[in-house]
Amino acid sequence: LVSGCGSTTASKDSGNIKIGGDLELSGNVATFGQSVLNAVNLAFEDQNKKGGVLGKQIQFITADNKSDAGESTSAITKLITQDNVVAVLGAVTSSNTKAAVPVATDNKIPLITPTATNAEVTVNKDGSLNSWVFRSCFLDPFQGKVAANFVLNTLKVKNAAVFIDQKDDYSKGLAAEFSKDIKAGGGTITDTENYVGGDKDFKATLTRIKASNPDVVFVPGYYNEVGLIVKQGRELGITVPFVGGDGWDSAKLPELAGAANLNNTYFVNHMWADDPATKPFVEAYKAKYNTEPDALAALGYDAAEMLISAIKTAGSTNAEKIRTALENTKDFKGVTGVISVDPKTHNPVKSAVIIKMVDGKKTLLTHVNP
Numbered sequence: 001l002v003s004g005c006g007s008t009t010a011s012k013d014s015g016n017i018k019i020g021g022d023l024e025l026s027g028n029v030a031t032f033g034q035s036v037l038n039a040v041n042l043a044f045e046d047q048n049k050k051g052g053v054l055g056k057q058i059q060f061i062t063a064d065n066k067s068d069a070g071e072s073t074s075a076i077t078k079l080i081t082q083d084n085v086v087a088v089l090g091a092v093t094s095s096n097t098k099a100a101v102p103v104a105t106d107n108k109i110p111l112i113t114p115t116a117t118n119a120e121v122t123v124n125k126d127g128s129l130n131s132w133v134f135r136s137c138f139l140d141p142f143q144g145k146v147a148a149n150f151v152l153n154t155l156k157v158k159n160a161a162v163f164i165d166q167k168d169d170y171s172k173g174l175a176a177e178f179s180k181d182i183k184a185g186g187g188t189i190t191d192t193e194n195y196v197g198g199d200k201d202f203k204a205t206l207t208r209i210k211a212s213n214p215d216v217v218f219v220p221g222y223y224n225e226v227g228l229i230v231k232q233g234r235e236l237g238i239t240v241p242f243v244g245g246d247g248w249d250s251a252k253l254p255e256l257a258g259a260a261n262l263n264n265t266y267f268v269n270h271m272w273a274d275d276p277a278t279k280p281f282v283e284a285y286k287a288k289y290n291t292e293p294d295a296l297a298a299l300g301y302d303a304a305e306m307l308i309s310a311i312k313t314a315g316s317t318n319a320e321k322i323r324t325a326l327e328n329t330k331d332f333k334g335v336t337g338v339i340s341v342d343p344k345t346h347n348p349v350k351s352a353v354i355i356k357m358v359d360g361k362k363t364l365l366t367h368v369n370p
């Protein structure tokens with residue numbers, strides 16, 4: 001020790017271990033951020049009761065990104081430069097996470113998104129790795145393929161219309177993969193239409209979609225718009241299945257769509273509550289919050305536990321050491337499945353589930369392995 005003073009100094013390492021949360025706590029996808037917040041608090045409070053990490057208590061400091069990419073950049077900047085966090089969890093959506101990546105990279109602070117599934121969150125278009133960025137979820141190229149195979153092989157239909165949130169990276173990436181795989185499987189895209197997050201009236205576009213006579217309508221969006229799209233689609237007489245991805249997962253979806261309108265709809269998701277690895281978490285979450293955890297919560301819990309484990313392995317809150325420990329994550333037993341981080345891509349390989357909505361409730365149709 002250079003310093004003659006044995007007590008703590010006013011540095012990053014003083015007192016508690018500070019971890020940041022760049023989360024969608026308000027705005028268009030507020031249930032997403034709230035679920036992750038609840039689950040991360042559950043993980044950290046549990047750990048603190050067990051004595052914390054490296055003998056210190058974890059302090060979770062959140063910043064609301066208001067479901068907005070620009071706000072996400074500001075939120076992570078504040079967490080890193082003002083709060084001096086040693087790592088960041090978040091953001092939830094792919095666009096909001098991409099807006100945080102340069103800040104984590106410039107400041108050399110590890111970022112784990114629980115939920116951002118877009119391919120380019122970790123690996124850029126030119127193939128370069130965002131070396132400070134990790135995730136606990138599968139990717140849209142997989143999720144899109146699962147959705148397309150489900151349409152072709154389970155619903156056994158070939159003609160799909162696709163309705164895309166044109167400003168959202170997640171929606172665009174998932175739509176591209178789905179459309180490619182439908183065509184590769186001998187199907188056709190009868191119509192491709194766009195909306196913008198925040199839109200409320202989809203009737204004119206849904207009328208064109210209906211006229212294209214699809215066997216199925218694929219909507220790779222978030223619950224707020226999806227709920228209204230399904231409701232208005234049914235009102236216009238679209239009776240064929242609506243299919244989507246993880247962005248549908250919210251307790252708000254049945255409220256917005258109407259339970260009956262959601263019959264004959266399906267979406268790809270990350271976990272099923274009754275699976276043996278998931279169930280103990282579901283019970284603990286229900287005991288604390290008196291509500292069912294969704295996939296966001298389960299993935300948030302896994303991201304928090306991955307980080308705790310990495311800090312323990314690092315034996316330090318040094319950012320470079322945490323980063324190395326995260327990169328070497330192997331066979332981590334998460335509540336959403338076993339997570340091994342590929343050092344070249346920082347992506348885990350995990351299975352998906354297909355959810356069938358029945359009278360406003362999620363039911364498990366099947367598990368799909370990569």
Ligand code: PHE
Nearest residue numbers: 093094115116117170246247
């Ligand atoms: N995968 C979505 C995205 O990348 C976020 C999400 C994950 C939403 C899980 C719901 C459930 O934007």
